[in-house]
Amino acid sequence: MGFNRFEAKMAAKNSMRQAHPHPMLVALVFVLLTGVLTNIVLNLVNNPWSEAMGYITRGYDPEEVFRYVFLRGTGRIGIFFVLELLLNLYTTVMGFGYTSYSLRLARNELPGYRNLFDGFARVGRVLWMNILAAVFTGLWMMIGLVPGGIVMVIGAVNESSGLLILGWLLYMAGMIVGLVMSYRYRLAAYFLLDDPACTARESIRRSKAAMRGWKGELFVLDMSFLGWIILGMFTLGILYLWLNPYMGATEANFYDFVTSANRPSGGYIGPVYDSDPGSGPQPF
Numbered sequence: 001m002g003f004n005r006f007e008a009k010m011a012a013k014n015s016m017r018q019a020h021p022h023p024m025l026v027a028l029v030f031v032l033l034t035g036v037l038t039n040i041v042l043n044l045v046n047n048p049w050s051e052a053m054g055y056i057t058r059g060y061d062p063e064e065v066f067r068y069v070f071l072r073g074t075g076r077i078g079i080f081f082v083l084e085l086l087l088n089l090y091t092t093v094m095g096f097g098y099t100s101y102s103l104r105l106a107r108n109e110l111p112g113y114r115n116l117f118d119g120f121a122r123v124g125r126v127l128w129m130n131i132l133a134a135v136f137t138g139l140w141m142m143i144g145l146v147p148g149g150i151v152m153v154i155g156a157v158n159e160s161s162g163l164l165i166l167g168w169l170l171y172m173a174g175m176i177v178g179l180v181m182s183y184r185y186r187l188a189a190y191f192l193l194d195d196p197a198c199t200a201r202e203s204i205r206r207s208k209a210a211m212r213g214w215k216g217e218l219f220v221l222d223m224s225f226l227g228w229i230i231l232g233m234f235t236l237g238i239l240y241l242w243l244n245p246y247m248g249a250t251e252a253n254f255y256d257f258v259t260s261a262n263r264p265s266g267g268y269i270g271p272v273y274d275s276d277p278g279s280g281p282q283p284f
Contacts, residue, residue, distance in 0.1 A: 003217050003257050005224055005250075012249035015105050021112060023105060023245030029113055030098050031241070034091045041087060045080045089127060093119035096126045099189045102248030106256065118193070125192060129200035133185035136204070140181040144174020183215040184208045190255045210258050221254060 016023045055065040096119035104111035119126045148170030155163025188207040191198050198206070211218070225247055232239035 003214075003221075003254060005221055008221075008250050008253040008257065009224075009246075011253050012106060012246055015108050015249050016245055018108060019105055020110065023249075024241045026101060026111075026113060026116070027241045027244045030094065030101075030116055030244075033116065034094050038087045038091060042080075042084065045083055046076070048077050048080060092130050093123055093126050095119075096189055096192075098244075098248065099252075100193050102245065103190060103193055103252040103255070105245060106249040106252035122192065122196075125198075125200045125203075126189075129188050129192060129203050132200060132204050133182070133188060136185065137178050137182045141174045141178030143177055144170050144172070146174075148172075148174060180215060183218055184211050186218060186251075187211060187255050187258070190252070190259075210255075214258055218251075218254060221250065 052065050056062055094116060097116040100118035101111045101115040104115060148167045150167075151163055151170060152167030155161070155167055185204055185207050187210050188200075188203040191203040191206045191210075192200070225243070228239070228243050228246075232243055
Protein backbone atom coordinates (compact mmCIF):
# COMPACT_ATOMS: atom_id res chain seq x y z
CA MET A 1 0.00 0.00 0.00
CA GLY A 2 1.39 3.39 -1.01
CA PHE A 3 1.79 6.45 1.14
CA ASN A 4 -1.42 8.49 1.35
CA ARG A 5 -0.59 12.21 1.54
CA PHE A 6 -4.19 13.20 2.30
CA GLU A 7 -4.44 10.84 5.27
CA ALA A 8 -1.03 11.93 6.57
CA LYS A 9 -2.08 15.58 6.44
CA MET A 10 -5.45 14.92 8.06
CA ALA A 11 -3.72 13.00 10.84
CA ALA A 12 -1.32 15.92 11.33
CA LYS A 13 -4.21 18.39 11.61
CA ASN A 14 -6.00 16.13 14.07
CA SER A 15 -2.85 15.90 16.20
CA MET A 16 -2.55 19.68 16.17
CA ARG A 17 -6.13 20.06 17.39
CA GLN A 18 -5.46 17.73 20.33
CA ALA A 19 -2.12 19.27 21.31
CA HIS A 20 -1.55 21.38 24.40
CA PRO A 21 0.13 23.85 24.36
CA HIS A 22 -1.09 24.82 20.92
CA PRO A 23 1.48 24.05 18.20
CA MET A 24 1.35 27.64 16.99
CA LEU A 25 2.59 28.80 20.39
CA VAL A 26 5.42 26.27 20.30
CA ALA A 27 6.31 27.42 16.77
CA LEU A 28 6.32 31.03 17.98
CA VAL A 29 8.67 30.19 20.86
CA PHE A 30 10.91 28.32 18.43
CA VAL A 31 11.07 31.35 16.11
CA LEU A 32 11.84 33.64 19.04
CA LEU A 33 14.61 31.35 20.30
CA THR A 34 16.20 30.94 16.87
CA GLY A 35 15.53 33.56 14.20
CA VAL A 36 14.71 36.51 16.43
CA LEU A 37 17.47 35.78 18.96
CA THR A 38 20.02 35.29 16.16
CA ASN A 39 19.12 38.62 14.57
CA ILE A 40 19.31 40.44 17.88
CA VAL A 41 22.72 39.01 18.75
CA LEU A 42 24.20 39.64 15.29
CA ASN A 43 22.88 43.20 15.27
CA LEU A 44 24.81 43.85 18.47
CA VAL A 45 27.98 43.05 16.52
CA ASN A 46 28.20 45.01 13.28
CA ASN A 47 27.86 42.72 10.26
CA PRO A 48 30.88 43.45 8.02
CA TRP A 49 29.13 42.21 4.89
CA SER A 50 26.14 44.48 5.44
CA GLU A 51 28.44 47.39 6.23
CA ALA A 52 30.50 46.78 3.07
CA MET A 53 27.42 46.50 0.86
CA GLY A 54 26.07 49.70 2.36
CA TYR A 55 29.20 51.61 1.33
CA ILE A 56 29.30 50.01 -2.14
CA THR A 57 25.66 50.88 -2.87
CA ARG A 58 26.47 54.48 -1.95
CA GLY A 59 29.14 54.57 -4.67
CA TYR A 60 32.36 53.92 -2.76
CA ASP A 61 35.15 52.02 -4.52
CA PRO A 62 34.92 48.27 -3.60
CA GLU A 63 38.68 48.01 -3.04
CA GLU A 64 38.63 50.93 -0.62
CA VAL A 65 35.58 49.49 1.11
CA PHE A 66 37.34 46.14 1.56
CA ARG A 67 40.38 47.80 3.14
CA TYR A 68 38.25 50.00 5.38
CA VAL A 69 35.77 47.36 6.55
CA PHE A 70 37.78 44.13 6.63
CA LEU A 71 41.36 45.23 7.29
CA ARG A 72 40.93 47.99 9.86
CA GLY A 73 39.47 45.72 12.54
CA THR A 74 40.38 42.07 12.01
CA GLY A 75 39.64 41.27 15.65
CA ARG A 76 36.11 42.61 15.37
CA ILE A 77 35.60 40.70 12.12
CA GLY A 78 36.88 37.51 13.75
CA ILE A 79 34.50 37.91 16.68
CA PHE A 80 31.57 38.32 14.27
CA PHE A 81 32.35 35.17 12.31
CA VAL A 82 32.95 33.09 15.43
CA LEU A 83 29.68 34.34 16.87
CA GLU A 84 27.89 33.57 13.60
CA LEU A 85 29.32 30.03 13.61
CA LEU A 86 28.19 29.43 17.19
CA LEU A 87 24.72 30.71 16.39
CA ASN A 88 24.51 28.42 13.36
CA LEU A 89 25.43 25.45 15.54
CA TYR A 90 22.87 26.56 18.13
CA THR A 91 20.06 26.87 15.55
CA THR A 92 20.99 23.44 14.14
CA VAL A 93 20.56 21.84 17.57
CA MET A 94 17.33 23.76 18.13
CA GLY A 95 16.08 22.57 14.74
CA PHE A 96 16.62 19.00 15.89
CA GLY A 97 14.56 19.86 18.97
CA TYR A 98 11.73 21.10 16.76
CA THR A 99 11.89 17.83 14.82
CA SER A 100 11.60 16.03 18.15
CA TYR A 101 8.53 18.11 18.97
CA SER A 102 7.00 17.40 15.54
CA LEU A 103 7.52 13.65 15.86
CA ARG A 104 5.89 13.56 19.28
CA LEU A 105 3.11 15.83 18.05
CA ALA A 106 2.34 13.42 15.19
CA ARG A 107 2.25 10.52 17.67
CA ASN A 108 -0.10 12.40 20.02
CA GLU A 109 2.37 12.22 22.91
CA LEU A 110 1.42 15.72 24.16
CA PRO A 111 4.83 17.37 23.61
CA GLY A 112 5.60 20.81 24.98
CA TYR A 113 8.12 23.62 24.93
CA ARG A 114 10.76 21.52 26.67
CA ASN A 115 11.04 19.26 23.62
CA LEU A 116 12.58 22.15 21.71
CA PHE A 117 15.73 21.57 23.76
CA ASP A 118 15.95 17.80 23.17
CA GLY A 119 18.93 18.26 20.88
CA PHE A 120 21.17 19.46 23.69
CA ALA A 121 20.99 16.02 25.33
CA ARG A 122 22.92 14.59 22.35
CA VAL A 123 24.46 17.70 20.86
CA GLY A 124 27.58 15.98 19.52
CA ARG A 125 25.65 13.42 17.50
CA VAL A 126 23.17 16.01 16.26
CA LEU A 127 25.90 18.29 14.93
CA TRP A 128 27.94 15.43 13.46
CA MET A 129 24.86 14.03 11.73
CA ASN A 130 24.16 17.40 10.09
CA ILE A 131 27.80 17.83 9.10
CA LEU A 132 27.87 14.37 7.49
CA ALA A 133 24.64 15.04 5.60
CA ALA A 134 25.96 18.40 4.36
CA VAL A 135 29.31 16.91 3.30
CA PHE A 136 27.73 13.97 1.47
CA THR A 137 25.24 16.26 -0.29
CA GLY A 138 28.04 18.66 -1.24
CA LEU A 139 30.14 15.86 -2.69
CA TRP A 140 27.24 14.74 -4.86
CA MET A 141 26.78 18.33 -6.05
CA MET A 142 30.45 18.53 -7.05
CA ILE A 143 29.75 15.96 -9.76
CA GLY A 144 28.17 18.73 -11.79
CA LEU A 145 29.48 21.91 -10.18
CA VAL A 146 33.20 21.26 -10.72
CA PRO A 147 32.98 20.28 -14.41
CA GLY A 148 30.45 23.04 -14.95
CA GLY A 149 32.72 25.65 -13.42
CA ILE A 150 35.70 24.47 -15.47
CA VAL A 151 33.71 24.51 -18.71
CA MET A 152 32.34 27.98 -17.94
CA VAL A 153 35.85 29.33 -17.32
CA ILE A 154 37.08 27.82 -20.58
CA GLY A 155 34.05 29.24 -22.36
CA ALA A 156 34.67 32.69 -20.92
CA VAL A 157 38.35 32.62 -21.92
CA ASN A 158 37.51 31.48 -25.45
CA GLU A 159 34.38 33.64 -25.65
CA SER A 160 32.37 30.56 -26.57
CA SER A 161 28.65 30.88 -25.88
CA GLY A 162 28.22 27.15 -26.49
CA LEU A 163 30.67 26.25 -23.74
CA LEU A 164 29.10 28.78 -21.40
CA ILE A 165 25.68 27.21 -21.94
CA LEU A 166 27.13 23.72 -21.46
CA GLY A 167 28.85 24.83 -18.26
CA TRP A 168 25.63 26.35 -16.99
CA LEU A 169 23.74 23.11 -17.75
CA LEU A 170 26.37 21.05 -15.92
CA TYR A 171 26.17 23.47 -12.99
CA MET A 172 22.39 23.12 -12.83
CA ALA A 173 22.70 19.34 -13.13
CA GLY A 174 24.98 19.37 -10.09
CA MET A 175 22.43 21.38 -8.12
CA ILE A 176 19.67 18.96 -9.08
CA VAL A 177 21.80 15.93 -8.14
CA GLY A 178 22.55 17.54 -4.78
CA LEU A 179 18.86 18.21 -4.17
CA VAL A 180 17.90 14.62 -5.01
CA MET A 181 20.64 13.15 -2.85
CA SER A 182 19.77 15.40 0.08
CA TYR A 183 16.53 13.43 0.36
CA ARG A 184 18.56 10.36 1.30
CA TYR A 185 19.36 11.97 4.65
CA ARG A 186 16.01 13.59 5.47
CA LEU A 187 15.02 10.93 8.01
CA ALA A 188 18.33 10.76 9.87
CA ALA A 189 17.13 12.97 12.74
CA TYR A 190 14.14 10.72 13.36
CA PHE A 191 16.37 7.67 13.78
CA LEU A 192 18.45 9.55 16.35
CA LEU A 193 15.25 10.41 18.19
CA ASP A 194 13.83 6.89 18.13
CA ASP A 195 17.05 5.16 19.14
CA PRO A 196 19.10 6.83 21.90
CA ALA A 197 21.99 4.47 21.12
CA CYS A 198 22.07 5.35 17.42
CA THR A 199 25.23 7.11 16.23
CA ALA A 200 25.30 9.95 13.73
CA ARG A 201 26.83 7.72 11.06
CA GLU A 202 24.29 4.99 11.72
CA SER A 203 21.41 7.45 11.47
CA ILE A 204 22.68 8.47 8.05
CA ARG A 205 22.92 4.83 6.98
CA ARG A 206 19.41 4.04 8.20
CA SER A 207 17.99 7.10 6.49
CA LYS A 208 19.61 6.13 3.18
CA ALA A 209 18.18 2.62 3.47
CA ALA A 210 14.71 3.82 4.53
CA MET A 211 14.50 6.39 1.72
CA ARG A 212 15.39 3.88 -0.96
CA GLY A 213 12.45 4.18 -3.32
CA TRP A 214 10.70 6.95 -1.37
CA LYS A 215 12.60 10.08 -2.39
CA GLY A 216 10.12 10.95 -5.10
CA GLU A 217 7.18 10.50 -2.74
CA LEU A 218 8.70 12.83 -0.16
CA PHE A 219 9.50 15.40 -2.86
CA VAL A 220 5.87 15.36 -3.99
CA LEU A 221 4.81 15.75 -0.36
CA ASP A 222 7.07 18.79 -0.02
CA MET A 223 5.68 20.31 -3.21
CA SER A 224 2.13 19.84 -1.95
CA PHE A 225 2.85 22.57 0.64
CA LEU A 226 4.19 25.03 -1.93
CA GLY A 227 0.93 26.95 -2.18
CA TRP A 228 0.80 27.43 1.60
CA ILE A 229 4.44 28.54 1.62
CA ILE A 230 3.81 31.17 -1.04
CA LEU A 231 0.67 32.35 0.72
CA GLY A 232 2.62 32.70 3.95
CA MET A 233 4.83 35.33 2.30
CA PHE A 234 1.80 37.62 2.11
CA THR A 235 0.96 37.25 5.81
CA LEU A 236 4.23 38.67 7.19
CA GLY A 237 5.16 35.13 8.20
CA ILE A 238 2.23 34.70 10.59
CA LEU A 239 0.81 31.80 8.58
CA TYR A 240 4.07 29.91 9.09
CA LEU A 241 3.28 29.58 12.80
CA TRP A 242 0.50 27.23 11.73
CA LEU A 243 2.22 25.82 8.67
CA ASN A 244 5.47 24.73 10.35
CA PRO A 245 3.89 22.30 12.84
CA TYR A 246 1.51 21.12 10.11
CA MET A 247 4.42 20.31 7.80
CA GLY A 248 6.52 18.88 10.63
CA ALA A 249 3.81 16.52 11.83
CA THR A 250 3.03 15.43 8.26
CA GLU A 251 6.69 14.63 7.59
CA ALA A 252 6.80 12.70 10.86
CA ASN A 253 3.80 10.71 9.65
CA PHE A 254 5.71 9.99 6.45
CA TYR A 255 8.63 8.70 8.52
CA ASP A 256 6.32 6.53 10.60
CA PHE A 257 4.74 5.12 7.45
CA VAL A 258 8.06 4.38 5.77
CA THR A 259 9.38 2.66 8.88
CA SER A 260 6.19 0.63 9.41
CA ALA A 261 5.06 2.71 12.33
CA ASN A 262 1.97 0.88 13.63
CA ARG A 263 3.70 0.46 16.95
CA PRO A 264 3.61 1.85 20.50
CA SER A 265 5.64 5.00 21.07
CA GLY A 266 9.13 4.91 22.50
CA GLY A 267 12.02 2.51 22.37
CA TYR A 268 11.78 1.89 18.64
CA ILE A 269 15.08 1.41 16.83
CA GLY A 270 13.64 0.64 13.41
CA PRO A 271 13.88 -2.49 11.32
CA VAL A 272 17.08 -3.55 9.62
CA TYR A 273 16.25 -2.05 6.25
CA ASP A 274 19.22 -3.59 4.48
CA SER A 275 17.70 -7.02 5.05
CA ASP A 276 14.63 -6.05 3.04
CA PRO A 277 15.91 -3.99 0.10
CA GLY A 278 12.92 -4.82 -2.05
CA SER A 279 10.30 -3.18 0.15
CA GLY A 280 8.48 -0.11 -1.08
CA PRO A 281 8.19 1.17 -4.65
CA GLN A 282 10.99 1.01 -7.17
CA PRO A 283 14.02 3.26 -6.45
CA PHE A 284 13.69 6.89 -7.40
